[in-house]
Amino acid sequence: MAATDTQLMLSVGLIEKDVNADTLWVWCFPSVSAELREVLLRKCCLTQDSNELHTFVFGQFCRTWYYITTVEVQEPTVLNKVTHFSVIITAKDFNPEKYAAFSRVLCRMYMKHGSPVKMMEGYIAVLTKGICQSDENGSFFIKDYDVRKAYLAGSIKDVVSQFGMETIILYTALMLKKRIVVYHPRVEALLEFTRALPALTWHRKDWSILHPYVHLNDRELDNLRLCTGYVAGFVDPEVSNRSDLFDVYVNLPDSEITISQSAKETMAMGKLHKEIGHFIVQSAEDTDRTDAQVIKDISVKTREILTNLVSLAEECENSKLTLESLKQRHFPPATENFLFHLAAAEQLLKI
Template sequence: MSKSRLDTLPSAGLWGPASARRWHRPSSMVPSNLTILGFCDAGNKKKTHFSQTHFPPVTAGEQAGGPQRRKPQGAGGRERSVNGGGAGPAGRSGAVRVERGRAGGRWRSEDGRAGGAAAAGRGADREHLSTIEKDTNGDALWVWCYPSVTAELRTLLLRKCCLTDENKLLHTFVFGQYKRSWFYITTVEVQDSPALKKVTHFSIVLMAKDFNPEKYAAFTRILCRIYLKHGSPVKMMESYIAVLTKGICQSEENGSFLSKDFDARKAYLAGSIKDIVSQFGMETIILYTALMLKKRIVVYHPRIEAIQEFTRTLPALVWHRQDWSILHSYVHLNEEELEALKACTGYIAGFTDSEVSSRSDLYDVYVNLADSEITVSPVVKEAMTMGKLHKEIGQLIVQSAEDPDKSDSQVIKDISLKTKEILATLASLTEVSDGNEKPTLNAEALKQKRFPPATENFLFHLAAAEQMLKI
C-alpha cells in the first residue's frame, strides 16, 4: 500500500504558527476571590531531587481538607507537605508552591485549600496549569501547579511528559485524554535564559474539558515564552487568568491569544481523511465499519506525532456523531490507564509500545500504522462481516478521497451523506412501542426486506450500537 504523508511530512499547523480558532470558558468557573500572590520563584536556585516518592497517595484526611504533615521520604534531606486547613471560603483552591533550596535541604508544598471536599467538587483535576522542569542533573521536577492535583494525575502527566528518564526524544507538543479530561503538554529546550540557568528543558501542562489541540498548542506556546523570560509562574498565571476571565491575553513581546478565534469544529476538521485513504485504500471501510459499530480500535506507531495526527482524524468518518470523546490518542501500557480505557464502550486508542499488539483484550481492530496493516479480532469478525454495501461505501470513500478537486471537508461530507442514507434505511425499520420515546428496530421488518446477509447483519449490529434494540 502507498505510504501516508503522516510518515513523510512534518506535523505542520499544530507545531507551526497558530492559526486562529476558538477557546472559551465561563468566567464563573474562576474563584471570585482568587489572588495571585505568594508563588515561589524557581529562579536560579539549585533543585533537590523531586521523584515520585515525594508524593505518596493522598490520605482520607487530606481529601477532607484537614491539616496533614508527612514524615520525610526518599533521599536528599527532609521534606514536608502541608495542606492548610485554616478558615476561608469553601471550595477555594490554591496553587501548589514548591520551595527548592540547596541540595540536601527541604522542599515544602503548600495547598491553600479550605474546605477540601468543596474544592474537589470543582473538578480541580479537570482544568489546571502545571510546570515541569528538567535540570542540569537530568532530574524531572514537578515545580508548580494550579490548582492542586492528585498523586495519580501527577504520575500520569509525568509519564506523558517527555522529560522523564525513560523518554529520550523531545516531543514539542502532545495531547491525550484520561477519564474525560484532556491534557495538552508543550515542551521547549532552554537556551540562554538568565531566569532558568539550571534548567535544560521545561514543559507547560494544561488540562481542559474540551478537545482542541490547535487552541491549546497556541496558548501554551505563549505561556512558554513567558516562563522562558521570567522563570516564575506569576506572570504566566496572569495570562492564564486573563484568558479564563476575559477570553484574551495580549503581549507585544510574547504574542496574543484571542479565545473567539478558535472553533471546535475546525479542530474536528484539522486532520486529513485523504491521508488515511491514501495509506489504506479500500481497507478504510474496516475503520469506518468499526467506528459505526462503536468497536475498540487500537493504533500503534513508534512516533507519537504520527499516532496523534492519524487517530484524531478517525472520528470524522462518523461525522454524524461529532464525538471526539472516543479519542485516546496517547495511552501507555499502564494498569491505571488501561482500566480507565476498558471502562469505555468504544474507543480509538494510540500506543507507541509495540507490545500492545499482543494485548488482544484491548482491541477489536488493531492498526499497525507503521506497516499499514489492519487486523480484525476473531471476536468481532461476525459483526464486521463485509458485503455488497461495504464495498459500495468503500468505493465511494476511495473515489471521493482521490478526487484532487475535493478538500478533506468535502470528502467527509460525501461520507456523511452516505451514512445518513444508511441511518434513514435503519430508521424506516424501527417502531415505537411500549410507551418508549425512542424507536427500536423491528426485527421482522428487517427480515422482510430480504437484504443480503452481510447487509442485514450490519444493520442489526448498527441498531445495537445506536441503542435501537429492545432489551
C-alpha cells in the same frame, strides 16, 4: 466569545528537568489530582529515557484532556539550573491547536521571567477575559479557535491514501462503536492519524472516543476499558499481543489493519460495505475535493443509511428494531448483520 469557552480550562502546570537530569512537577494552578499528575509525568517526554523531544502532545485520561508543550531552555535565560520544561494545560474540551497556541505563549513567559507568577496571570486573563496579550511573548485570543476547526484538522484523505478500500474496516468499526487500537513508534504520527478517525462518523461529532496516547499501564488501561468504543494510540509494539484491548488493530508503519477473532462475526463485510468503501475512496481520491468536502460526502452517505434504519425502526413497535423485523426484509446476511449491530449502536434496537 461565549463565557463557556473560558470555563473549559481546568488547570495549568509546570514540569522541569534540571542540570542534574532530575525531572520534577514543580507547580500547578489551581490543582491536579495525584492520579492525573502521575499520568502527566508519564506522558511528558522529560521523564523518558530517550533524548527525543516531543514539542507538543495531547490526550485524555478520565475525561480530562491534557496538552503538553515542551521546550529546551535557550541561553541567555534566568532559568540557569533548568535544561528543559513542559507546560501542561488540562481542559474539558478537545482543541489541540487552541491549547498549543496558548501554551507557547505561557512557555515564552516562563522562559523570560523564570517565575510561574506571570504564567498564572496569563492563565487567569484567558480564564476571565478570553485574551492573553503581551508585546514580547505574543498574544492569544480564545475566540480564534473554533472547535469545528479542531474536528476538521485531521486528514481523512491521508487515511484513505494509506489504507484505500480497507478504510471501510475503520468506518464500520466506528459506526458500530468498536475498539480501534493504532500502533506507531512515533507519538506525533499517532496523534495525527488517530485524531482524523472520528470524522468518519461526523454525525456524532464525538471526539471523546479519542485516546491518542495511551501507555500499557494498568491505571490507563482500566480507564480505557470503561469506554464502550474508542480509538486508542500506543507507541509500544507489545500492544499487538493485547487482543483483549481491540476489535480492530492498525499497524500504522506497515499499513496493516487486522480484525480480531472475537469481532469477525459483527464486522463481516458484504456488498453494502463494498459500495460504501468505493464511495469513500472515490471521494478522497478526487484532487479537487478538500478534507472537509470528503467528510461531508461520507456524512451524507451515513445519513442515508441511518435514515433507512430509522424508517425500518418506525414500522416496529416502540420504533425499535428487532432481529425478526430485519429478517423479514431479506437483506443479504452481511447487510442484515451490519444493520442489526448499527441499530444497537444507535440505540434503535429492542433489547
